[in-house]
Amino acid sequence: MSMLFDEKKGEEGSSELPEMAQRILSVAMELFARKGYSATSVREIVQAAKVTNPMLYYYFESKEGLFYRLLNLLFDEMDRRVLAVAELNKEEPFDVQLREIVKLHMEVVQESPVALRFIYAVLFGPKESHPKFNPEVRRKLSTGVVLEIFQDAMNRGEFVPREDTNLEFLVMQFFGMLNQYLLLLFMHDTHQIEPPLNLFGEGCCEAGRDMVEHLLSFYLGGAGRICRPDI
Amino acid sequence: MSMLFDEKKGEEGSSELPEMAQRILSVAMELFARKGYSATSVREIVQAAKVTNPMLYYYFESKEGLFYRLLNLLFDEMDRRVLAVAELNKEEPFDVQLREIVKLHMEVVQESPVALRFIYAVLFGPKESHPKFNPEVRRKLSTGVVLEIFQDAMNRGEFVPREDTNLEFLVMQFFGMLNQYLLLLFMHDTHQIEPPLNLFGEGCCEAGRDMVEHLLSFYLGGAGRICRPDI
Amino acid sequence: MSMLFDEKKGEEGSSELPEMAQRILSVAMELFARKGYSATSVREIVQAAKVTNPMLYYYFESKEGLFYRLLNLLFDEMDRRVLAVAELNKEEPFDVQLREIVKLHMEVVQESPVALRFIYAVLFGPKESHPKFNPEVRRKLSTGVVLEIFQDAMNRGEFVPREDTNLEFLVMQFFGMLNQYLLLLFMHDTHQIEPPLNLFGEGCCEAGRDMVEHLLSFYLGGAGRICRPDI
Amino acid sequence: MSMLFDEKKGEEGSSELPEMAQRILSVAMELFARKGYSATSVREIVQAAKVTNPMLYYYFESKEGLFYRLLNLLFDEMDRRVLAVAELNKEEPFDVQLREIVKLHMEVVQESPVALRFIYAVLFGPKESHPKFNPEVRRKLSTGVVLEIFQDAMNRGEFVPREDTNLEFLVMQFFGMLNQYLLLLFMHDTHQIEPPLNLFGEGCCEAGRDMVEHLLSFYLGGAGRICRPDI
DNA sequence: CATGAATGAGGGTTCATTCAT
DNA sequence: CATGAATGAACCCTCATTCAT
Numbered sequence: 001m002s003m004l005f006d007e008k009k010g011e012e013g014s015s016e017l018p019e020m021a022q023r024i025l026s027v028a029m030e031l032f033a034r035k036g037y038s039a040t041s042v043r044e045i046v047q048a049a050k051v052t053n054p055m056l057y058y059y060f061e062s063k064e065g066l067f068y069r070l071l072n073l074l075f076d077e078m079d080r081r082v083l084a085v086a087e088l089n090k091e092e093p094f095d096v097q098l099r100e101i102v103k104l105h106m107e108v109v110q111e112s113p114v115a116l117r118f119i120y121a122v123l124f125g126p127k128e129s130h131p132k133f134n135p136e137v138r139r140k141l142s143t144g145v146v147l148e149i150f151q152d153a154m155n156r157g158e159f160v161p162r163e164d165t166n167l168e169f170l171v172m173q174f175f176g177m178l179n180q181y182l183l184l185l186f187m188h189d190t191h192q193i194e195p196p197l198n199l200f201g202e203g204c205c206e207a208g209r210d211m212v213e214h215l216l217s218f219y220l221g222g223a224g225r226i227c228r229p230d231i
Numbered sequence: 232m233s234m235l236f237d238e239k240k241g242e243e244g245s246s247e248l249p250e251m252a253q254r255i256l257s258v259a260m261e262l263f264a265r266k267g268y269s270a271t272s273v274r275e276i277v278q279a280a281k282v283t284n285p286m287l288y289y290y291f292e293s294k295e296g297l298f299y300r301l302l303n304l305l306f307d308e309m310d311r312r313v314l315a316v317a318e319l320n321k322e323e324p325f326d327v328q329l330r331e332i333v334k335l336h337m338e339v340v341q342e343s344p345v346a347l348r349f350i351y352a353v354l355f356g357p358k359e360s361h362p363k364f365n366p367e368v369r370r371k372l373s374t375g376v377v378l379e380i381f382q383d384a385m386n387r388g389e390f391v392p393r394e395d396t397n398l399e400f401l402v403m404q405f406f407g408m409l410n411q412y413l414l415l416l417f418m419h420d421t422h423q424i425e426p427p428l429n430l431f432g433e434g435c436c437e438a439g440r441d442m443v444e445h446l447l448s449f450y451l452g453g454a455g456r457i458c459r460p461d462i
Numbered sequence: 463m464s465m466l467f468d469e470k471k472g473e474e475g476s477s478e479l480p481e482m483a484q485r486i487l488s489v490a491m492e493l494f495a496r497k498g499y500s501a502t503s504v505r506e507i508v509q510a511a512k513v514t515n516p517m518l519y520y521y522f523e524s525k526e527g528l529f530y531r532l533l534n535l536l537f538d539e540m541d542r543r544v545l546a547v548a549e550l551n552k553e554e555p556f557d558v559q560l561r562e563i564v565k566l567h568m569e570v571v572q573e574s575p576v577a578l579r580f581i582y583a584v585l586f587g588p589k590e591s592h593p594k595f596n597p598e599v600r601r602k603l604s605t606g607v608v609l610e611i612f613q614d615a616m617n618r619g620e621f622v623p624r625e626d627t628n629l630e631f632l633v634m635q636f637f638g639m640l641n642q643y644l645l646l647l648f649m650h651d652t653h654q655i656e657p658p659l660n661l662f663g664e665g666c667c668e669a670g671r672d673m674v675e676h677l678l679s680f681y682l683g684g685a686g687r688i689c690r691p692d693i
Numbered sequence: 694m695s696m697l698f699d700e701k702k703g704e705e706g707s708s709e710l711p712e713m714a715q716r717i718l719s720v721a722m723e724l725f726a727r728k729g730y731s732a733t734s735v736r737e738i739v740q741a742a743k744v745t746n747p748m749l750y751y752y753f754e755s756k757e758g759l760f761y762r763l764l765n766l767l768f769d770e771m772d773r774r775v776l777a778v779a780e781l782n783k784e785e786p787f788d789v790q791l792r793e794i795v796k797l798h799m800e801v802v803q804e805s806p807v808a809l810r811f812i813y814a815v816l817f818g819p820k821e822s823h824p825k826f827n828p829e830v831r832r833k834l835s836t837g838v839v840l841e842i843f844q845d846a847m848n849r850g851e852f853v854p855r856e857d858t859n860l861e862f863l864v865m866q867f868f869g870m871l872n873q874y875l876l877l878l879f880m881h882d883t884h885q886i887e888p889p890l891n892l893f894g895e896g897c898c899e900a901g902r903d904m905v906e907h908l909l910s911f912y913l914g915g916a917g918r919i920c921r922p923d924i
Numbered sequence: 925c926a927t928g929a930a931t932g933a934g935g936g937t938t939c940a941t942t943c944a945t
Numbered sequence: 946c947a948t949g950a951a952t953g954a955a956c957c958c959t960c961a962t963t964c965a966t
Contacts, residue, residue: 020929051930058928
């Protein structure tokens with residue numbers, strides 16, 4: 001599942017799930033991401049996946065079961081990759097570590113925007129529009145990993161947070177920055193319109209600096225400077 | 232409707248909507264916010280609102296009609312208040328203007344968390360889980376107003392953005408900061424759990440600085456400073 | 463409902479149930495009696511009753527609700543009639559009272575064999591082939607009334623039970639006699655065959671004595687006399 | 694199969710049925726008895742029997758086939774035992790013969806209440822709740838045997854039936870007495886409640902007379918004597 | 925013998941909506 | 946304005962059965 005349902009069943013037959021079940025998962029992810037859990041009917045799923053109705057129940061027990069299976073697969077995969085990135089850059093400087101976390105999200109959204117859209121739908125959509133799910137539990141890992149990066153950097157003296165600001169707040173806003181960017185990106189994507197703000201195109205960032213740098217530099221340095229004569 | 236459905240029909244009889252229709256709107260907002268449009272059935276609405284089924288159709292034509300009416304009411308109200316705040320503080324310094332925008336959102340979420348939850352559900356939930364709606368159109372106003380605040384401040388020389396950063400990006404991240412905070416707030420709210428990160432309690436910000444200040448100072452000044460010997 | 467669903471809506475509009483609901487009840491009784499609860503599908507019921515599917519749910523909430531409604535109607539009616547017969551013949555001699563109870567059952571089975579078949583299906587069929595129902599509760603009334611008849615007759619000295627035999631046992635066997643007769647009758651009925659034993663035809667009882675007399679005289683006097691020289 | 698599915702495969706390896714098929718039969722009997730044919734699903738059976746789905750079809754061809762196989766096994770066994778009892782007591786007096794028939798039923802219900810419950814479900818339940826089955830055919834044997842007992846006794850002058858009463862009627866009521874007792878017994882069994890009438894406990898029959906005697910003496914002698922001054 | 929995987933048809937129930945009054 | 950009654954279509958799910966291996 002290293003490819004977040006990229007439809008490519010890896011050359012080694014990868015995930016040991018029968019091809020039919022794979023197709024169901026893939027289609028379900030797409031539909032849940034686009035229409036949400038409630039607005040997606042089992043019939044739609046099986047028709048799009050070209051399987052018969054009972055097969056869904058054979059493999060996943062229920063619509064709800066399918067939902068949970070999918071959710072766990074995706075969160076597991078995300079956790080796996082976040083951990084891997086963190087581990088790999090353990091010895092790197094603070095800003096590199098953050099950059100790699102941001103880059104990971106950029107990669108994921110390019111690899112499988114649908115997967116991330118699904119995750120966001122569950123995290124940020126109405127809480128009772130899908131089977132019960134406590135995001136805290138799953139998010140704790142990602143946020144925990146990033147929190148540790150902050151703490152280590154601070155302990156090493158490599159990072160000095162703004163005064164009066166605890167690290168949890170900074171982690172929250174780190175993801176806030178990331179999420180906002182991705183959510184806007186999804187909006188433009190699904191509405192098939194020109195981005196009305198020049199945020200995503202070529203002209204967005206000055207030559208040589210890609211969006212990852214841009215986000216990070218904003219995050220670390222803030223929006224800008226206030227110049228008031230009276231202060 | 233100045234109170235975002237606070238159940239108080241203002242003393243002026245305000246919106247001339249019959250009490251029955253008001254009840255329907257109020258209940259629908261609550262349910263749409265909690266369960267989403269698709270997962271909310273017309274029967275649930277009318278039962279909770281204690282009206283008969285055809286009444287909903289009399290006043291709102293259809294479930295979809297009800298949705299749009301609600302959406303417009305809320306967005307209009309938000310627009311109204313954002314504009315009012317902007318107008319009121321036109322002569323104030325840049326940071327005060329921003330602070331008032333943030334404060335407005337804080338007020339709204341206290342006044343009627345449900346209303347904001349509904350708006351966020353539509354903005355950030357799956358796009359086809361509810362009747363077609365292009366958020367760009369509506370958001371343009373809010374973001375437009377804030378963009379203008381930035382531009383004016385820059386023109387006045389009161390605000391100097393980070394180099395290589397366009398204003399649209401800053402506005403996007405301004406709302407990202409706000410949204411992330413509110414979304415997390417909703418999570419804790421709906422899951423009825425202790426905030427695992429100490430983000431919302433008393434201890435979050437140092438004495439004398441409330442969350443509004445906190446958010447703004449982070450936004451303007453960034454997360455902190457990198458100290459690398461090799462640089 | 464005095465006619466146990468004889469399809470005749472009494473001339474006074476009787477039971478205040480809409481005609482559609484009446485038809486559903488009537489058809490359901492017929493099908494439940496013939497095929498049992500589990501083997502009868504909601505689709506069958508509504509098609510036979512010529513109503514649309516949701517109407518069943520409108521009036522009865524669920525298949526189970528329909529079952530209970532039907533059951534209660536029929537048991538109530540039976541209770542009503544048993545009580546009425548008992549009351550009416552309170553001053554009559556013991557054997558007359560018993561005879562009237564038997565006659566009541568004969569009348570009911572002629573009026574609406576289906577109704578009785580349904581009741582018997584619930585009482586004597588597999589216990590989990592239909593929604594939970596504790597027959598003891600409902601049967602207590604009928605058996606209670608008859609038990610009282612026995613007790614009064616005994617107290618008046620009008621009836622002397624066999625030695626060593628308690629009255630509960632006699633009541634049980636009273637209904638046993640009745641039930642066996644009716645169950646066999648249903649068998650012949652449903653299998654559309656000649657009764658292989660000449661139990662129900664003209665020749666069964668001697669001239670002038672109908673089945674009611676026959677049953678009662680057997681019940682009171684027993685099968686016959688043993689004549690063994692060695693005793 | 695001499696033990697009516699007592700789970701003990703007789704010491705002679707008896708019925709040559711593979712153990713798997715035995716388990717299926719045993720479980721099916723239990724479920725059919727408790728829930729009826731229609732309410733019992735093939736999946737329930739195979740899961741409870743811990744066999745795979747196609748095995749049921751391999752051994753019994755279909756759910757219907759399983760039903761018939763079971764039915765025939767049980768009826769054959771009952772027939773066998775009724776015939777055996779009749780044969781064994783051919784030379785005994787009339788009342789002894791009847792007593793042995795009653796005792797046989799008591800034994801069976803103690804050995805395997807489930808088996809008898811299944812048989813009764815088929816005999817007395819709704820006729821179309823299970824595959825077509827004409828009880829007359831099978832019952833003819835049992836009733837025939839008992840009828841013969843009556844006839845012989847009458848011919849020998851050992852039994853004098855009540856006047857005006859044919860033997861078929863007496864046989865019917867003989868089984869009625871038995872069935873009513875057993876059906877009530879099942880009720881108390883399945884509803885796990887105290888028998889509200891003291892019919893089954895110690896106090897039911899006077900010292901030294903067990904239920905078999907009690908039933909028979911009632912059957913032969915009737916309920917009691919009417920004493921009316923006016924007659 | 926025995927299995928995992930697959931199926932067409934139908935199970936009970938609810939949907940958003942509308943009719944006549 | 947307001948209602949009880951009615952509807953076609955769709956909901957999620959399970960049925961008995963069979964295929965290939």
